[in-house]
Amino acid sequence: GENVEQHPSTLSVQEGDSAVIKCTYxxxxxxxxxxxxxxxxxxPQLIIDIRSNVGEKKDQRxxxxxxxxxxxxxxxxxxTQPEDSAVYFCxxxxxxxxxxxxxxxxLKVLA
Amino acid sequence: DAGVxxxxxxxxxxxxxEVTLRCKPISGHNSLFWYRQTxxxxxxxxxxxxxxxxxxxxxxxxxxFSAKMPNASFxxxxxxxSEPRDSAVYFCxxxxxxxETQYFGPGTRLLVL
Numbered sequence: 001g002e003n004v005e006q007h008p009s010t011l012s013v014q015e016g017d018s019a020v021i022k023c024t025y026x027x028x029x030x031x032x033x034x035x036x037x038x039x040x041x042x043x044p045q046l047i048i049d050i051r052s053n054v055g056e057k058k059d060q061r062x063x064x065x066x067x068x069x070x071x072x073x074x075x076x077x078x079x080t081q082p083e084d085s086a087v088y089f090c091x092x093x094x095x096x097x098x099x100x101x102x103x104x105x106x107l108k109v110l111a
Numbered sequence: 112d113a114g115v116x117x118x119x120x121x122x123x124x125x126x127x128x129e130v131t132l133r134c135k136p137i138s139g140h141n142s143l144f145w146y147r148q149t150x151x152x153x154x155x156x157x158x159x160x161x162x163x164x165x166x167x168x169x170x171x172x173x174x175x176f177s178a179k180m181p182n183a184s185f186x187x188x189x190x191x192x193s194e195p196r197d198s199a200v201y202f203c204x205x206x207x208x209x210x211e212t213q214y215f216g217p218g219t220r221l222l223v224l
Contacts, residue, residue, distance in 0.1 A: 043215040095210035101154045
């Protein structure tokens with residue numbers, strides 16, 4: 001069935017370093033890939049998304065890359081700050097209502 | 112924009128009691144989703160409404176769960192009777208249509224004793 005694998009499950013980086021989270025999806029019809037950030041006790045919030053007609057999208061310190069051939073996409077956070085500490089979820093959608101979520105990555109930025 | 116609104120934010124109840132969770136989607140959004148989040152199972156889609164009509168309820172765990180959307184600005188998720196294993200955070204999300212971004216509400220943290 002449809003599946004999204006997300007790695008790593010936990011990630012610790014020093015403040016100022018970069019963090020990379022990777023997701024692999026199984027349904028080749030997927031064409032929309034959002035990333036959500038969830039702080040402790042809060043709602044998942046969209047931080048960036050990408051559609052299958054582009055390979056990369058950037059928003060300040062955050063970027064997402066998509067490789068449709070390999071069926072994987074990645075979140076890149078540069079110059080990490082303590083407030084980046086949260087759980088990050090990737091998701092894949094075929095353009096219908098259903099999101100297939102990854103299992104989440106707990107990012108810890110050490111000051 | 113007020114965003115998705117959910118109530119209550121926290122609910123503590125005893126096993127066997129009825130629980131009703133409420134959601135107001137973002138104005139103009141015609142798609143509404145109920146999710147459940149637990150450490151063990153992550154984010155699970157329970158039910159999806161489009162234009163107030165339930166389209167997919169295959170994620171509803173069992174008959175104890177029911178959801179309604181009587182109009183475009185209100186939805187409820189009911190659990191009757193509640194059980195301790197229903198303890199979780201329940202999120203409502205809405206979007207402006209198929210393939211569009213889903214925006215989550217603040218969630219209801221449910222504890223069934």
